[in-house]
Amino acid sequence: MAAVLGSLGLLQGTVRLAAAAAATCPLSRPGPRGLVRGGAAGPPAGRGYSSEAEEELRVRYLDDENQGIVVLGLNRSHAKNALNKNLLKMMSKAVDALKSDRKVRTVIFRSEVPGIFCAGADLKERAKMHSSEVSSFVSKARATINEMANLPVPTIAAIDGTALGGGLELALACDIRVAASSAKMGLVETKLAIIPGAGGTQRLPRTIGVSLAKELIFSARVVDGEEAKSIGLISHVVEQNESGDAAYRRALALAQEFIPQGPLAVRVAKLAINQGMEVDLVTGLAIEEACYAQTIPTKDRIEGLLAFKEKRPPRYKGE
Numbered sequence: 001m002a003a004v005l006g007s008l009g010l011l012q013g014t015v016r017l018a019a020a021a022a023a024t025c026p027l028s029r030p031g032p033r034g035l036v037r038g039g040a041a042g043p044p045a046g047r048g049y050s051s052e053a054e055e056e057l058r059v060r061y062l063d064d065e066n067q068g069i070v071v072l073g074l075n076r077s078h079a080k081n082a083l084n085k086n087l088l089k090m091m092s093k094a095v096d097a098l099k100s101d102r103k104v105r106t107v108i109f110r111s112e113v114p115g116i117f118c119a120g121a122d123l124k125e126r127a128k129m130h131s132s133e134v135s136s137f138v139s140k141a142r143a144t145i146n147e148m149a150n151l152p153v154p155t156i157a158a159i160d161g162t163a164l165g166g167g168l169e170l171a172l173a174c175d176i177r178v179a180a181s182s183a184k185m186g187l188v189e190t191k192l193a194i195i196p197g198a199g200g201t202q203r204l205p206r207t208i209g210v211s212l213a214k215e216l217i218f219s220a221r222v223v224d225g226e227e228a229k230s231i232g233l234i235s236h237v238v239e240q241n242e243s244g245d246a247a248y249r250r251a252l253a254l255a256q257e258f259i260p261q262g263p264l265a266v267r268v269a270k271l272a273i274n275q276g277m278e279v280d281l282v283t284g285l286a287i288e289e290a291c292y293a294q295t296i297p298t299k300d301r302i303e304g305l306l307a308f309k310e311k312r313p314p315r316y317k318g319e
Contacts, residue, residue, distance in 0.1 A: 154255070156175065196217065
């Protein structure tokens with residue numbers, strides 16, 4: 001099993017990629033599960049946990065036909081889901097549990113607070129920090145969002161409200177972004193005489209192109225869902241519904257499309273794409289070759305062929 005997925009670290013050449021693949025397998029052991037049942041807002045219900053009474057981060061493992069989908073819901077309504085020390089700590093803990101849980105197939109990041117995704121850093125907390133504390137906080141935010149980006153399974157940001165600064169940086173770290181047409185998005189840090197510090201200066205140009213990314217960051221411009229879709233910042237835009245969760249519902253529908261597919265194949269595909277985008281085409285093709293090789297000895301591949309022959313849906317086990 002350890003040779004199946006490969007390391008999620010930086011791959012430098014095909015030989016080193018294959019060696020790293022044998023060293024670590026994020027599917028080889030189950031991770032921590034929910035501690036208590038939680039009743040998070042929005043369908044469908046599932047089990048969740050939070051170490052804080054206020055549940056500033058709600059984690060729900062969905063059931064039934066949505067089994068394998070995990071929803072992380074930001075829930076700091078009094079602070080517009082602004083990122084503070086405690087929320088970052090909770091996010092890091094949740095992501096750490098998810099990355100080693102072989103039953104997790106897709107992760108959706110959403111807000112439990114109507115009209116807001118995440119307003120960015122908690123400026124009230126920031127104002128009380130010494131300059132040295134600010135640097136430490138930004139480093140922690142960057143590291144936490146990088147952990148999110150490195151999750152081995154598909155991740156979807158469901159943006160049903162405003163996503164500014166660190167909130168948009170969080171969404172940019174996801175594989176796919178879905179937003180309501182009324183949602184507002186922007187990296188607005190230059191208004192505060194700072195710059196995006198949790199990956200925004202790197203992920204935005206990789207997403208929409210260098211020139212346009214510079215324009216948006218230099219101007220601190222905020223765009224709505226329709227414009228975000230037109231410039232490639234998000235993959236899907238939907239009209240908001242009365243419940244205020246249209247983007248979440250679209251994200252859930254996308255996640256449901258991923259669930260029937262071979263779980264090992266999806267993880268390895270994500271690895272191949274992510275690593276390939278950081279190198280030249282020739283090296284990228286070599287990475288693809290090495291990643292493909294990891295799927296050949298799997299039981300899932302044999303099951304896929306057998307199901308095709310027998311004209312039935314495959315029953316993949318992630319093996």
